[in-house]
Amino acid sequence: MIQQQLRSTCAGASAVAYIIEGDIKGCFDNIDHHQLMERLRTRIRDTKVLRLLRAFLQAGIMAEGTIRHPVAGTPQGGIISPLLANIALTALDARYRRWIPAPGETCDQAQARRYADRKKGRPTFFLVRYADDFVILVTGTEKDAKAEKDALAIFLGEHLRMELSQEKTLITHPEDGFEFLGYRVLKERGVLSGRMVGKLRICQ
Numbered sequence: 001m002i003q004q005q006l007r008s009t010c011a012g013a014s015a016v017a018y019i020i021e022g023d024i025k026g027c028f029d030n031i032d033h034h035q036l037m038e039r040l041r042t043r044i045r046d047t048k049v050l051r052l053l054r055a056f057l058q059a060g061i062m063a064e065g066t067i068r069h070p071v072a073g074t075p076q077g078g079i080i081s082p083l084l085a086n087i088a089l090t091a092l093d094a095r096y097r098r099w100i101p102a103p104g105e106t107c108d109q110a111q112a113r114r115y116a117d118r119k120k121g122r123p124t125f126f127l128v129r130y131a132d133d134f135v136i137l138v139t140g141t142e143k144d145a146k147a148e149k150d151a152l153a154i155f156l157g158e159h160l161r162m163e164l165s166q167e168k169t170l171i172t173h174p175e176d177g178f179e180f181l182g183y184r185v186l187k188e189r190g191v192l193s194g195r196m197v198g199k200l201r202i203c204q
Contacts, residue, residue: 001128005137006174006187006198013196014187015118016126018145019178020136023168024156027132028081029073031088032161033057039087056080072161086131091159095152096127096136114139123148128180135180145171179203 006014024030037054044050057074074081093100099117101110114124123140125148136152138145149171153164172178174187184201 002135002137002180002185003198003200005126006185006196008193008195008197014174014198015124015139016137016174016187017140018138018142019172019174020125020138020145020149020152021168021170021172021178021180022134022136022152023165024132025163025165026073027089027162028075028085030162031073031085033072035160036084036088039090053080053084057084082131088160089129089132092127092129092134095155096125099124099126130181133181135178137174142171174198 005016008014033054036057037050040050040053044053056078074084099110099114101107114126117124118139123138123144126137126139128135128137136148138148149164149169153166156162156164170178174185177184177186179185182203184203186199186201187196188199189195190197
């Protein structure tokens with residue numbers, strides 16, 4: 001998906017000018033139980049399943065010989081923790097829904113909306129996410145990217161009670177490269193085509 005957004009086409013070079021490398025401080029430790037359960041209730045009607053999920057969230061955790069009962073978060077390494085974190089962070093998907101495909105929607109429909117906004121001189125923000133790891137591909141100016149980083153920090157605090165790491169959330173040029181899910185992603189000129197393309201290299 002990232003490669004597709006970075007590559008040049010017959011219509012011209014990729015419009016992606018900046019990358020926001022997102023980092024949430026202690027994401028798994030700070031998932032709000034109440035908000036997560038409310039989100040689960042919108043899709044799950046079986047009360048037994050909901051009680052089981054709440055019991056999982058409230059289960060004691062043994063650390064250094066003592067048991068503590070968390071009021072927030074889900075144990076990183078727990079069997080369903082990645083799934084629960086993914087559900088909690090669907091709020092991010094909703095925030096960027098205008099520019100990314102909705103469930104059951106084709107990529108062309110979202111692309112048409114991005115094209116319409118760019119034609120009007122508006123910035124667009126394309127989210128690529130895997131659980132709590134995410135990047136945002138920015139079509140716009142550096143000022144637009146910085147403003148979105150600040151707006152995202154406010155959104156996370158107000159809607160998810162999470163904190164965006166200002167130190168680790170970087171704004172970079174795709175030509176300079178960035179790391180995502182164990183890969184080094186870099187926009188550079190292809191050997192055969194001569195066009196700018198997105199390339200992946202395994203991080204050492």
